[in-house]
Amino acid sequence: MLLRTKLFGKTFEFKSVRELMGKANEPKSGDELAGLAATSIAERVAAKYVLAEITLETLRANPAVPYDRDDVTRVIDDAVNETIYSEIKGWTVGDFREWLLADKTTADMIRRVSNALTGEMVAAVTKLMSNLDLIYGAKKIRVTSHCVNTAGLPGTLASRCQPNHPVDSPEGIRAAIYEGLSYGSGDSVIGINPVDDSLSSVARLLDMTYDIIGTWQIPTQNCLLSHVTTQMQAMKKGAPVGLVFQSLSGSQLGNESFGIDVGMMDEAYALAQKYCWPTGPNYMYFESGQGSALSADAHNGWDQLTLEARIYGLAKRWKPYQVNTVVGFIGPEYLYDAIQITRAGLEDHFMGKLTGIPMGCDACYTNHARATQNDIENLAVLLSAAGCNYFMGVPMGDDAMLAYQCTSFHDAPSLRQTLGLRPLPEFEAWMEDLGLMKAGVLTDKAGDPSFFLDR
Amino acid sequence: MQEKDIQAIVESVLAELQASEGATVDTAQAYPAADVDDLQIDLDDPTLPEARQQPGIERPINPDGLRALMAATPARIGVGRSGPRPRTAASLLFLADHGVTQDALMHAVDADLLEELGLFSVESQAADRQTYLKRPDLGRKLTEAAKAVLRDRCTKNPDVQIFVGDGLSGAAIDHNLRQIMPVLEQGLNSAGLSVGTPFFVKNARVGLLNDVNGIVDARVCAILIGERPGLARAQSMSIYLGYRPRSASTDANRDAICNIYEGGLNPLEAGAHAVQLIQRMIRDKASGVGLKLV
Numbered sequence: 001m002l003l004r005t006k007l008f009g010k011t012f013e014f015k016s017v018r019e020l021m022g023k024a025n026e027p028k029s030g031d032e033l034a035g036l037a038a039t040s041i042a043e044r045v046a047a048k049y050v051l052a053e054i055t056l057e058t059l060r061a062n063p064a065v066p067y068d069r070d071d072v073t074r075v076i077d078d079a080v081n082e083t084i085y086s087e088i089k090g091w092t093v094g095d096f097r098e099w100l101l102a103d104k105t106t107a108d109m110i111r112r113v114s115n116a117l118t119g120e121m122v123a124a125v126t127k128l129m130s131n132l133d134l135i136y137g138a139k140k141i142r143v144t145s146h147c148v149n150t151a152g153l154p155g156t157l158a159s160r161c162q163p164n165h166p167v168d169s170p171e172g173i174r175a176a177i178y179e180g181l182s183y184g185s186g187d188s189v190i191g192i193n194p195v196d197d198s199l200s201s202v203a204r205l206l207d208m209t210y211d212i213i214g215t216w217q218i219p220t221q222n223c224l225l226s227h228v229t230t231q232m233q234a235m236k237k238g239a240p241v242g243l244v245f246q247s248l249s250g251s252q253l254g255n256e257s258f259g260i261d262v263g264m265m266d267e268a269y270a271l272a273q274k275y276c277w278p279t280g281p282n283y284m285y286f287e288s289g290q291g292s293a294l295s296a297d298a299h300n301g302w303d304q305l306t307l308e309a310r311i312y313g314l315a316k317r318w319k320p321y322q323v324n325t326v327v328g329f330i331g332p333e334y335l336y337d338a339i340q341i342t343r344a345g346l347e348d349h350f351m352g353k354l355t356g357i358p359m360g361c362d363a364c365y366t367n368h369a370r371a372t373q374n375d376i377e378n379l380a381v382l383l384s385a386a387g388c389n390y391f392m393g394v395p396m397g398d399d400a401m402l403a404y405q406c407t408s409f410h411d412a413p414s415l416r417q418t419l420g421l422r423p424l425p426e427f428e429a430w431m432e433d434l435g436l437m438k439a440g441v442l443t444d445k446a447g448d449p450s451f452f453l454d455r
Numbered sequence: 456m457q458e459k460d461i462q463a464i465v466e467s468v469l470a471e472l473q474a475s476e477g478a479t480v481d482t483a484q485a486y487p488a489a490d491v492d493d494l495q496i497d498l499d500d501p502t503l504p505e506a507r508q509q510p511g512i513e514r515p516i517n518p519d520g521l522r523a524l525m526a527a528t529p530a531r532i533g534v535g536r537s538g539p540r541p542r543t544a545a546s547l548l549f550l551a552d553h554g555v556t557q558d559a560l561m562h563a564v565d566a567d568l569l570e571e572l573g574l575f576s577v578e579s580q581a582a583d584r585q586t587y588l589k590r591p592d593l594g595r596k597l598t599e600a601a602k603a604v605l606r607d608r609c610t611k612n613p614d615v616q617i618f619v620g621d622g623l624s625g626a627a628i629d630h631n632l633r634q635i636m637p638v639l640e641q642g643l644n645s646a647g648l649s650v651g652t653p654f655f656v657k658n659a660r661v662g663l664l665n666d667v668n669g670i671v672d673a674r675v676c677a678i679l680i681g682e683r684p685g686l687a688r689a690q691s692m693s694i695y696l697g698y699r700p701r702s703a704s705t706d707a708n709r710d711a712i713c714n715i716y717e718g719g720l721n722p723l724e725a726g727a728h729a730v731q732l733i734q735r736m737i738r739d740k741a742s743g744v745g746l747k748l749v
Contacts, residue, residue, distance in 0.1 A: 165528055166719040172528030179532035195714055259707035259744035333589050367556045367684045368588055368623055396531035396549055403685030413539035447536040449524050450517035
């Protein structure tokens with residue numbers, strides 16, 4: 001193996017595909033932490049030049065963790081459509097980038113090729129994309145899904161109503177749900193991150209959210225983002241589960257650190273089809289985020305972008321209703337500042353869409369990262385332009401439980417009204433019926449949670 | 456030349472430079488204001504609880520109901536809107552709360568508090584705060600010096616080892632430790648469990664559980680640690696616990712009690728909850744996902 005180029009007369013050589021993939025990445029503090037980043041900007045660009053000449057076949061032959069050691073690698077590789085793969089395996093990463101961006105390449109053509117991709121191929125082409133490449137490329141790819149309502153249609157932007165409370169108070173959560181609904185947040189899901197992971201507490205909140213959905217006949221689904229094992233118990237006990245949630249990692253070891261494996265998720269998926277109350281057929285909700293594998297020392301010496309791409313390949317197995325990166329949640333040791341968080345948000349959304357999953361984004365940051373609310377609003381505008389399926393809706397962007405900031409209940413209507421986007425169609429019709437929205441704009445009644453006190 | 460003469464020359468040269476470059480213009484002098492005696496702005500503190508509880512919706516459908524909803528949660532609801540955007544007061548309050556959290560991030564735990572509670576201090580391998588933020592791996596390991604101190608000063612093989620780490624919020628430790636430590640120690644004692652020698656680790660991460668238990672070899676090892684600060688709320692603490700943590704243990708092998716502060720999970724309640732959880736771990740010889748499967 002020889003991986004070498006000259007740049008301005010200087011020679012740069014890379015020992016392995018693994019090293020090349022790390023050094024071709026845009027700057028990330030997590031890759032520096034892992035000792036994988038390029039040591040100069042010239043070396044980074046040299047790595048991109050060499051990577052552009054690598055074939056997709058070489059990337060399939062060099063997974064981040066070997067096939068026989070890792071169930072994530074096996075899930076993704078076993079799912080490759082060999083007929084389509086045989087058509088594209090000779091493409092270089094540079095060819096692949098231009099094919100994706102070309103005028104003659106349609107959304108359907110990309111969705112077809114998605115079925116022959118591995119995480120390593122998806123990550124590699126992303127490393128050659130500029131931010132606007134990522135926006136333009138992602139915008140071409142629409143991935144729709146259906147549970148109670150239809151997500152991902154062109155011209156729509158959904159919002160997860162995230163009404164968390166520091167002690168899981170049902171009354172407090174109900175109040176925040178009313179606020180969110182009054183702004184048009186909740187078409188993606190009413191999704192609570194519970195403090196208490198116990199079955200009784202999770203079941204109680206499932207009942208409460210299901211009751212609100214029934215009382216107001218809201219076209220949406222509920223979800224309690226507890227550990228998947230708790231939701232499995234809840235389903236077996238007959239609790240009303242809309243979507244089944246779990247955080248995923250890009251390697252078998254990483255998933256072990258989350259207390260899951262492929263077999264457990266297969267079982268959860270089967271239970272979801274057996275017990276979830278909505279129409280379906282998409283019942284799963286997954287979250288991800290660059291750096292999670294490294295934080296569990298489960299990255300096997302590979303860069304965080306590649307591990308992230310593998311999550312999307314894994315997630316595809318369970319035909320999710322929605323997947324989002326929680327892009328800035330993990331902290332400055334993986335994404336140091338607003339530049340890195342913005343880049344990662346655009347990368348993750350593009351990679352999810354290229355993999356063929358219905359991708360949204362929790363555009364967020366923590367108080368120890370070098371970022372502000374302005375930066376997250378910028379990212380939301382960029383991602384909306386890229387066709388992102390949904391964002392989070394949180395009261396004033398300040399999550400009262402998770403101690404981080406993301407997009408506000410105000411932001412979905414602001415983005416919709418700025419960019420000509422609409423809520424999911426069933427949900428918009430519901431808002432119009434209640435008089436909370438007219439022609440895509442909030443009415444005078446909107447933005448007042450006490451509206452929901454009269455039923 | 457006398458020293459003060461030199462100083463006078465330097466000052467006059469600097470003054471000329473500043474005047475010519477406009478480097479530090481006194482704007483009040485340069486642009487004297489018109490008579491503004493009638494301009495009087497003297498605001499009450501908008502961060503006080505009563506100010507925060509003011510609804511921002513001008514004509515709510517149900518004013519009493521709105522107040523009740525707002526009282527049910529610390530989340531920022533009932534803030535109102537102008538077009539789709541937040542109103543000015545809610546917008547500025549958010550900026551204030553984020554700002555004060557940024558300013559407090561580097562807060563060091565009160566040394567007097569540690570002394571009062573009889574905790575000696577050791578350090579993780581993250582030598583300073585910036586290294587701590589960028590290198591979590593170093594925050595999970597004790598220095599060799601710290602290991603030597605623990606070997607020397609800590610009781611070995613207790614039923615339960617409790618220690619304290621600053622984590623991402625030293626303010627959380629300042630806020631909660633005085634209340635929770637006695638509850639934990641007395642609760643464990645009356646449950647008939649022996650408690651090891653408590654201590655404090657600076658620049659600490661949860662993963663220190665493994666290194667610490669490698670030395671003290673307790674049945675259950677627990678760290679009280681400051682959480683990542685939330686807006687205007689840097690006082691939230693967590694307890695992470697593991698049954699016989701060892702070098703390969705991860706979060707899946709641990710349990711956590713989070714959001715401990717007076718407005719969240721009260722520290723007294725959290726202490727009692729932790730004692731129960733520890734008893735269960737010892738009974739079932741498991742923690743984390745393993746405990747759930749029992």
